[in-house]
Amino acid sequence: MxxxxxxxxxxxxxxxxxxxxxxxxxxxxxxxxxxxxxxxxxxxxxxxxxxxxxxxxxxxxxxxxxxxxxxxxxxxxxxxxxxxxxxxxxxxxxxTANTIAAVELTITHILNAIRNFPSADSQLRIQRKWKREDWYGTELKGKKIGIIGFGNIGSRVGSRLKAFEMEVLAYDPYILPSKATDMGVIYTKNFEDILHCDIITIHTPKNEETKNIITATQIAKMKDGVILINCARGGLYNEEDLCNALKNKKIRWAGIDVFNKEPAIDNKLLDLDNIYVTPHIGxxxxxxxxxxxxxxxxxxxxxxxxxxxxxxxxLPIKETEIPKNIRCYLELTQKLGFFCAQSNKGAITSIHISAEGEISKYSNSLITFALVGAFKSSLEEGINYVNAQFLAKERGVDVRVHTKEVSNSYKNLVTITLTTAQESLSASGTVFDENIIKLTNINGFTVDIEPKGKMILFKNTDVPGVIGSVGNILAKHDINIADFRLGRNTNKEALAIILIDNQIPQQVIEELKNIPACLSIRSVTI
Structure with missing residues (x-):
C-alpha cells in the first residue's frame, strides 16, 4: 500500500x-x-x-x-x-487546471477598469445616487493591449480580446512567434512596444527575470491614462511605483488580484479610488x-x-535544454516505458526508443525517462533519473534510440519497443493541444486513449460477440467500465483497451482468458 x-x-x-x-x-x-x-x-x-x-x-x-x-x-x-x-x-x-478561471478573471478586471462597473454599482446601490454623467467609460474596440507572457493563460486572454476587436500585442521570448501570429496577434521581441499600449496585462511566473518587470522607469514610458492588470503573481509590478502612478493618474486604473504580501488587508493600494482589487481569486x-x-x-x-x-x-533537467512544449513528451516517454514493462513482464533485454519530429533533438533525455518508466516496476526505489542509464548498462540491456526529424503521422511521435525473453512489445504516443497525452498505437493496433488508470488489454480474434462476453463477465463481478477503445489490424485481430474503476481480481482475468476468441490479456495500472 x-x-x-x-x-x-x-x-x-x-x-x-x-x-x-x-x-x-x-x-x-x-x-x-x-x-x-x-x-x-x-x-x-x-x-x-x-x-x-x-x-x-x-x-x-x-x-x-x-x-x-x-x-x-x-x-x-x-x-x-x-x-x-x-x-x-x-x-x-x-x-493548467485553473487556466480558464484566471483568463476570465483577467477579462473581468479589464472590463471593470474601462467601464467602472463596481464604482457605478456602489454609487447607485449604496449612495442611492443616479448620476449617469459620472460614468463615461471607454471602449475596447480599436484599443491596443499588450500581453506580457503568452502561455496557457496569456494566449487565451489574447484570443478573447481579439473578439472585442482590439489590437493585441504579445511579448514572450520563450514562445515561437507563430503561436501569436497564427492567432492574428502581433508578436514583438521589443518590450518597449508593450509600454506604448492602452492596456497592459501580465501572465508570467514570478522569478528573477519577471520580478519588478514594471517599475517607475517603465511606467514613465507608458501612455498617460494607461490601464494595468495583474492576475498572475504579486511582485511583478513594483507596488510602490504602481501606487505613486495611480495617485498622480499616470495610470488611470489598475485591476489587481495578487499582492507582494498576502493577505493584503493593510496594503496601501486599497486606499486608492482608481484601482479594483480582488483577494487572489484567480x-x-x-x-x-x-x-x-x-x-x-x-x-x-x-x-x-x-x-x-x-x-x-x-527533475534533473537543464531548463535551457528542454523547452516547455517538449517537457510533456518526457512524461509521455516515461509512461510508455512503464506501460510496456507492465504489459511485457520479464527481464528486459532491450529498449529501443524512436523519436520523430522536433523531439528528436532531445533523445538523451528521452532515453533517461524511458528507462525510469521501464525499470520502475522491477527496481522500485532503486531507479532514478540519475542512475537510469548506468543500471541499464549494468544489466546488459541493449538501449538504442532512432531519431527522425519529421514524423509522417504526427507533429511528434515517440515509440518504445521493449523486449524480454518472452516477446517484444511496442507502444507509440503523442501529445495533443492542451498537453493531452495519448497512446496512438500498441503492437500495430491503432488506438486513441490517455494512458492513465486501471486498464485491461484484451487481444482477440475479430469475431462477433466478444465485446458482449467481456462486458458480461465484468458486470457479473461488479466491475464498472469507464472507457472502452478498440483497435483492429489486417490479420483479423482486435485489441480492446478497457478502462475500469475497480482493481481486477485474478479470477476475472482467468474468466476473460476462457473466452474462446481470447488471444492474450494484460492488466496495466498507471
Whole structure:
C-alpha cells in the first residue's frame, strides 16, 4: 500500500479519486493543526498541499520516506524546492487546471477598469445616487493591449480580446512567434512596444527575470491614462511605483488580484479610488477547484506508483535544454516505458526508443525517462533519473534510440519497443493541444486513449460477440467500465483497451482468458 496524505482542503472529487484505489492508503488531514499534521508524515509516500501548508525546514525534518509533493495549484512559493531536491523529493504542481478561471478573471478586471462597473454599482446601490454623467467609460474596440507572457493563460486572454476587436500585442521570448501570429496577434521581441499600449496585462511566473518587470522607469514610458492588470503573481509590478502612478493618474486604473504580501488587508493600494482589487481569486471557480483536485490526485497516484511525475519542477533537467512544449513528451516517454514493462513482464533485454519530429533533438533525455518508466516496476526505489542509464548498462540491456526529424503521422511521435525473453512489445504516443497525452498505437493496433488508470488489454480474434462476453463477465463481478477503445489490424485481430474503476481480481482475468476468441490479456495500472 502507498500512503498519500492530503494536507490542505481540496475538492471532494479529488478525495474520492484517491479513496477509490485498492493500493492507496489516503488520509485526509486537512483539518489537523499544522503541528499535529507534521507528526503524521513519517510513513507518507506522497503529500498533497495547498498554500496553507509551508513545506519548510520544519516540514522536511518531519518526513520519512516521502518521494513527492503535489501542490494543488500553480504557485509553489510556500515550498522550499531546493531543500526538497537535496532530499530527493520531487515537487509537482497543477499548472493548467485553473487556466480558464484566471483568463476570465483577467477579462473581468479589464472590463471593470474601462467601464467602472463596481464604482457605478456602489454609487447607485449604496449612495442611492443616479448620476449617469459620472460614468463615461471607454471602449475596447480599436484599443491596443499588450500581453506580457503568452502561455496557457496569456494566449487565451489574447484570443478573447481579439473578439472585442482590439489590437493585441504579445511579448514572450520563450514562445515561437507563430503561436501569436497564427492567432492574428502581433508578436514583438521589443518590450518597449508593450509600454506604448492602452492596456497592459501580465501572465508570467514570478522569478528573477519577471520580478519588478514594471517599475517607475517603465511606467514613465507608458501612455498617460494607461490601464494595468495583474492576475498572475504579486511582485511583478513594483507596488510602490504602481501606487505613486495611480495617485498622480499616470495610470488611470489598475485591476489587481495578487499582492507582494498576502493577505493584503493593510496594503496601501486599497486606499486608492482608481484601482479594483480582488483577494487572489484567480482559481476560485467551482469548475477549476474540481479540476485542480482531480489533477492533483491523479499526479499523486502516478508519483506514488512510480509511473510518472507530471509537471515536476525539480527533475534533473537543464531548463535551457528542454523547452516547455517538449517537457510533456518526457512524461509521455516515461509512461510508455512503464506501460510496456507492465504489459511485457520479464527481464528486459532491450529498449529501443524512436523519436520523430522536433523531439528528436532531445533523445538523451528521452532515453533517461524511458528507462525510469521501464525499470520502475522491477527496481522500485532503486531507479532514478540519475542512475537510469548506468543500471541499464549494468544489466546488459541493449538501449538504442532512432531519431527522425519529421514524423509522417504526427507533429511528434515517440515509440518504445521493449523486449524480454518472452516477446517484444511496442507502444507509440503523442501529445495533443492542451498537453493531452495519448497512446496512438500498441503492437500495430491503432488506438486513441490517455494512458492513465486501471486498464485491461484484451487481444482477440475479430469475431462477433466478444465485446458482449467481456462486458458480461465484468458486470457479473461488479466491475464498472469507464472507457472502452478498440483497435483492429489486417490479420483479423482486435485489441480492446478497457478502462475500469475497480482493481481486477485474478479470477476475472482467468474468466476473460476462457473466452474462446481470447488471444492474450494484460492488466496495466498507471
Amino acid at each position: 502507498y500512503k498519500i496524505i492530503v494536507c490542505d482542503h481540496i475538492h471532494q472529487k479529488g478525495l474520492d479519486l484517491l479513496a477509490n484505489q485498492n493500493d492507496i492508503d489516503m488520509q485526509n488531514l486537512a483539518d489537523l493543526p499544522k503541528d499535529e499534521l507534521l507528526k503524521n508524515l513519517k510513513d507518507a509516500d506522497v503529500v498533497i498541499t495547498r498554500s496553507s501548508t509551508s513545506v519548510d525546514e520544519k516540514f522536511l525534518s518531519s518526513i520519512g520516506k516521502l518521494k513527492a509533493i503535489v501542490r494543488a495549484g500553480v504557485g509553489v512559493d510556500n515550498i522550499d524546492i531546493q531543500n526538497c531536491s537535496r532530499k530527493g523529493i520531487v515537487v509537482m504542481n497543477v499548472p 482559481a476560485n471557480t467551482l469548475e477549476s477547484q474540481e479540476k485542480i483536485a482531480q489533477e492533483a490526485a491523479q499526479s499523486a497516484l502516478e508519483a506514488a506508483r512510480g509511473a510518472n511525475y507530471p509537471n515536476a519542477l525539480n
